Amino acid sequence: MTHALSTNALSKTYSNGFEALKAVDLKVEKGDFFALLGSNGAGKTTAIGIICGLITPTSGSVEIDGLNQGKNINEVKRKIGLMPQEFNFNPHEPNIEILINQAGYFGINRKEATLRAEVLLKKVNLWDRRLEVPQSLSGGMKRRLMLARALMHNPEILILDEPTAGVDVEIRRSMWRFLKQLNQEGLTIILTTHYLEEAESMCRNIAILNEGEIVAQSSMKALLKKAKHQVLIFECVESLSNSIKIKNCECEVLDAHTLQVTLPESTTISAVITKLLLQNVSVANIRSAQNRLENLFLSLTSKDE
Numbered sequence: 001m002t003h004a005l006s007t008n009a010l011s012k013t014y015s016n017g018f019e020a021l022k023a024v025d026l027k028v029e030k031g032d033f034f035a036l037l038g039s040n041g042a043g044k045t046t047a048i049g050i051i052c053g054l055i056t057p058t059s060g061s062v063e064i065d066g067l068n069q070g071k072n073i074n075e076v077k078r079k080i081g082l083m084p085q086e087f088n089f090n091p092h093e094p095n096i097e098i099l100i101n102q103a104g105y106f107g108i109n110r111k112e113a114t115l116r117a118e119v120l121l122k123k124v125n126l127w128d129r130r131l132e133v134p135q136s137l138s139g140g141m142k143r144r145l146m147l148a149r150a151l152m153h154n155p156e157i158l159i160l161d162e163p164t165a166g167v168d169v170e171i172r173r174s175m176w177r178f179l180k181q182l183n184q185e186g187l188t189i190i191l192t193t194h195y196l197e198e199a200e201s202m203c204r205n206i207a208i209l210n211e212g213e214i215v216a217q218s219s220m221k222a223l224l225k226k227a228k229h230q231v232l233i234f235e236c237v238e239s240l241s242n243s244i245k246i247k248n249c250e251c252e253v254l255d256a257h258t259l260q261v262t263l264p265e266s267t268t269i270s271a272v273i274t275k276l277l278l279q280n281v282s283v284a285n286i287r288s289a290q291n292r293l294e295n296l297f298l299s300l301t302s303k304d305e
């Protein structure tokens with residue numbers, strides 16, 4: 001099957017000698033919702049820049065929908081919609097014009113572009129602000145304007161570099177719903193984010209970059225299976241004594257009614273509840289203390305290891 005995106009031994013050494021990417025092989029299936037994760041400076045934006053034809057790789061190649069990017073740059077650009085990490089619009093151009101002009105670069109006539117701009121501005125809750133200029137928008141609004149702009153030419157692949165950075169909780173949720181809907185309609189989505197909980201709930205496949213190298217690439221499900229343990233907080237009805245013990249688990253009494261339990265993969269939550277009952281403690285509520293993906297991410301990218 002042809003991949004939506006395939007990079008082959010992609011490397012980038014910047015002119016100051018810094019090696020930002022080291023033989024990166026990324027494979028993204030058509031219709032995927034793919035997360036590219038990595039700490040600050042890991043090389044995510046560099047990789048995206050190369051994929052979109054904005055940065056020249058030092059070596060290696062990129063294929064988009066089976067097309068060699070270097071040889072088919074115009075066709076490839078048409079297939080990709082990019083929402084960059086940094087704001088990059090003319091701050092004095094009216095918002096709706098920014099969208100219409102973007103469509104113009106791809107040969108879409110003004111009438112059609114105006115209709116599409118209306119649909120998208122409404123989708124990202126900026127219709128009321130269409131005649132204003134980006135300068136008068138808040139940071140989160142500018143990000144939404146960039147999302148609408150990325151979609152103006154109906155791309156096959158949407159690439160989002162930290163789409164929800166600085167976007168408030170409510171709008172972030174509505175943005176994710178919108179992205180999920182686009183993905184269900186067949187759009188391939190590739191994104192970077194530092195919100196790992198969101199990556200975990202939204203994305204099917206994932207790659208983790210660390211200092212320019214891929215340290216993990218698999219389905220989210222398979223990757224999470226590798227998370228060796230989970231940390232759960234049990235709210236208990238009875239007062240807890242410090243002598244609570246559960247086989248194979250690490251227990252820490254946080255306060256009179258709150259117990260933190262670190263469970264290995266082999267221990268089920270119901271086993272913990274049973275063991276607590278045997279010690280005359282009943283559980284009123286359970287919540288996750290840490291995100292599993294977050295733990296795994298930290299273990300894969302930790303600088304001390």
Ligand SMILES: Nc1ncnc2c1ncn2[C@@H]1O[C@H](COP(=O)(O)OP(=O)(O)OP(=O)(O)O)[C@@H](O)[C@H]1O
Pocket residue numbers: 014015016018020038039040041042043044045046047085
């Ligand atoms: N033009 C450049 N010249 C020299 N070094 C650069 C240049 N652009 C980026 N770098 C370096 O390359 C590395 C990767 O940067 P990049 O922007 O790709 O990281 P990132 O993973 O997107 O990080 P963030 O999460 O902070 O956005 C960083 O160490 C950065 O300083």
Ligand SMILES: [Mg+2]
Pocket residue numbers: 044045046085161
């Ligand atoms: Mg970046």
